Amino acid sequence: MSDLRDLYQDLILDHGRHPRNFHVPDGCNFHADGYNPLCGDKISVYLKCEADSVLDAGIQGAGCAICMASASTMTEIVKGQKKSEVERLYVTFTDWIVRSSIVKEGELPSKLAAFAGVREFPMRVKCATLAWHTLKAALDGQEVATSEKE
């Protein structure tokens, strides 16, 4: 097994303990609930979107350090992005985490590099992807999401 420190990097511990944007943003108009029943992680994602952009993003819920850190960093990353860019980030990030696909420099924000260690812990991959699946569900107008199948 890889070193635990590869999994619990400082950025993950920090965001896990103190998730950013832990609130429902004013004017929120997109929302979905993510739930991994097998482990009990629950994340709600709230977006304020206008035309083709995500103006604001927030989260609520409770989960493990990986899940909370992933949700927290996600809100920081998607804020102010075009929806099309958010969709691209969703596909690139989940592909990278789940299938260890090759990511070229600049394709993912540097913050997400902290999640590289998760790929060595197959049981924890779904913790890292739950928030992103929930975000995608919110954008697609679905109410619920899960990453249990990963």
Place this chain on the structure above:
Amino acid sequence: MTAPVSILHEDNTGTHARIRNDFPALHQRVNGKRLVYLDSAATAFKPRCVIEAVRDVWERDCANIHRGVHTLSQRATQRYEDARVKIGRFIGTDDRRELVFVRGATEAINLVAHSYALPRLGLGDEIVITGLEHHANIVPWQVVRDRTGATLKVVPVSISGEVALSAVEQQLSSKTKIVALAHVSNALGTILRVKEIVNRAHALGAVVLVDGAQAVPHLPVNVMDLGCDFYVFSGHKLYGPDGTGVLFARRELLESMVPYQTGGDMILSVTFEKTLYNELPARFEAGTPNISGAVGLAAAIDFISDVGLEWIFRHEQLLLKFAQEKLSKIEGLRFIGTASDKVGVISFVLEGVHAHDIGTILDAEGIAIRTGHHCAQPVVERMGVAATARASLGMYNDESDIVALAEGIQRVKQMLG
């Protein structure tokens, strides 16, 4: 506290050292550390005699049963049926017709729901379960409810994880047709007062199914003494092979039940017009069963009987007390399920740390526990938490495992606390 006082001081016979030696899977390193296996409530390790019994069936008596006149088939049939008798006696019945081999406790409950409950229940009837049931003893009854129009009532669980007799009485009435309850809670370890509940249910004319999956490995069980109508358990939690399990059912009930699955072995004669069903218990064992598994389970019961369930119960109780004492000193740790009568299941939460992170960090230390809702989501939610970490004991555990667990939890706190 200085070095842990041996709780086995009265055990001068070396029983425990012998037991540990008999479980090959205990003696390995995981992630570079000595394996500390504290997940026996999920599945128990298998003693060497079980592994050998299964292998012996395949190496020597590999044949289908109840058919074929050749010697191997006769030997296999004999061993399978001997296993049935042994397992029956282990839980207190001498009548082999009352023992049905199944895949596990889950299948046994589904069998009773399908073959006993579905044809009998209707609008106005009630099924009573408790709030601490495993999903396997919830979902089949929801299906019965939805198909028959019966009502499903749930006996509330106290915050300590206990089921009060008065709370049971409140849910029982002359409308109650089936009471289905765990003998021991898988998530919390609570031992339920089954005998008293059976008496109350019977007084109102209801039958009682007891899910004994978490009880039979830890305490002596006698179905005659309990008085229950159905008793189910899984072999793999009883140090036996996975894919094995047992349904005990009172014979007159079994006689009156419709088949669960149909096919070979459960028939007396088949024409395209009509089929005559076989005698008990073959009527409920369609198809080729898990022959080697049944023989392996009987070997597990021999092993348990040699050690003695009284010894196992006392050993695990002492170890449970030791663990409770040791872990209660860890700041921020809260036990979930504090019933006075419980088996060696220690569910806990750690302030500010999710159960999954506990599980991952302990795993890196070679310590195997279960995290999550333990397939008993309602009771975990009742306890006001989303998930717990659960350390569960088997006969092979000792103080060093608990000491390692306590140290592991300190490491979790260092990393994440």
